[in-house]
Amino acid sequence: MIYLDYNSTTPTALEVIDDVSNCMKEFYANPASISHFEGIKAYNKLNECREIVAQFIGGEKEYLYFNSGASEANNTVFKSIADYYSKLDKIHIITSQIEHKCILSVCSYLERFDNVEISYIPVDSSGVICLNALKNEIKPHTKLISIMAANNETGVLQPLKEVSKIAHEHNILFHTDAAQIIGKIPFSIASIDADFVSISAHKFYGPNGVGAIYCKHPEILSAYPLIFGGGQEYGVRSGTVNVAGISGMAKAAELCSAGYIEKSINQMEQMKQNFIDNLLSATKYVTINGDRYNSLPNTINLSFLGVKNSTIQKKLKMKLALSSASACSSHEQKPSHVLTAMGLNDDIIQGAIRLSFGQNTSPEELEQAGKLLLNTAERLRG
Structure with missing residues (x-):
């Protein structure tokens, strides 16, 4: 996992x-x-x-x-x-x-x-x-x-x-x-x-x-x-x-005050941008939601077009811990009020997935997660 x-x-x-x-x-x-x-x-x-x-x-x-x-x-x-x-x-x-x-x-x-x-x-x-x-x-x-x-x-x-x-x-x-x-x-x-x-x-x-x-x-x-x-x-x-x-x-x-934030912020930002670049170069059926730069260095919100986030999550629930929205509302299976307020279309909203990582996440794990997501989305798209 x-x-x-x-x-x-x-x-x-x-x-x-x-x-x-x-x-x-x-x-x-x-x-x-x-x-x-x-x-x-x-x-x-x-x-x-x-x-x-x-x-x-x-x-x-x-x-x-x-x-x-x-x-x-x-x-x-x-x-x-x-x-x-x-x-x-x-x-x-x-x-x-x-x-x-x-x-x-x-x-x-x-x-x-x-x-x-x-x-x-x-x-x-x-x-x-x-x-x-x-x-x-x-x-x-x-x-x-x-x-x-x-x-x-x-x-x-x-x-x-x-x-x-x-x-x-x-x-x-x-x-x-x-x-x-x-x-x-x-x-x-x-x-x-x-x-x-x-x-x-x-x-x-x-x-x-x-x-x-x-x-x-x-x-x-x-x-x-x-x-x-x-x-x-x-x-x-x-x-x-x-x-x-x-x-x-x-x-x-x-622990966070002891230089952790300063040391980790650049590494997480680099991991995030590499993940996004690799995904965008691998498929044209993905979009990044929000601002990839004016945002937390550990957070990525993306949508695989033509594939519902709930389906991807079911396929990967034993391999990746992901979210499609806030944890407080994920059980309701309602469209994200955040992405709706941003004016995104229904296809993007239905396919939206949030990845958020931290100090225990390695670059290799994030890279592996990207491959799992991409391969699963491509298979589901047919």
Whole structure:
């Protein structure tokens, strides 16, 4: 099996597994129980991890709150802001047509309320949001602009600095779902001046079910939290804190910080471009979806014309771990909302496959995957 589904979940690093195991033995107490020594130990460990992760993403530790991951963080931001401004006659939120399923779903939920209005800005044929459309959608009651950092299906990068500037020029809060970009290319909250950022540990070799929300306005989230309870994480996210998982997240951050990104980015970019060049020279029945250059170095979205992606995946499911869309919606067998928003035709959408690789992928494995895909597509085409 060649694993090429890193955008869904990266394999947990062995160092992270060891760290989680050791933390469960050493820091087993509840960090909220600071009335005894073991609780204080866990509390101090938690704060140590907070500093490591905050530094990793270029932020300040007092604005970082741990949770279960980006989906929870995205829901928290949207619901809390809607509640916080519910006293207004109308609340307007702007996002894009290609956001992750969790954002589109929470937007659909909020639209049930009479005083909440959502605008979904379009993207061009390469999958980049239209900044002029964003500017034109701004209204006096716009309270939040949310644009993902990198698309999970195509890997296409969005102009976050420009979006942030537009938002703050109009006194609008800016949020980005950065789950896909962190750990793949350099990312800094300070450079984009975001008010809210969502991250997941399992996207950069950490454990599943652990993440964080970076929030410069904790008064909004603590006043109307997604989860009510004992007030953990300074009231932003109640519930007993997963110290072992968070420790694993911090270890993964350390591994990625230790020169990994700088060392691997050029190699992955070269592997990606070689893969695309070889495929395009081998057949005229393939197309690359999105921008092969303005995108994550580990992500390729392609379509074999005349062949359905579901058929290719069934043929290769014991040899290649692939995806046709986001892992969160792959079971639904619906056309990709991302490729649809890009204006691609039905043949391309039905044949779309996402390959995403990482630090454990060798050039030889990617080359072998390309040959398997090409040979399978050619046989199916007849």
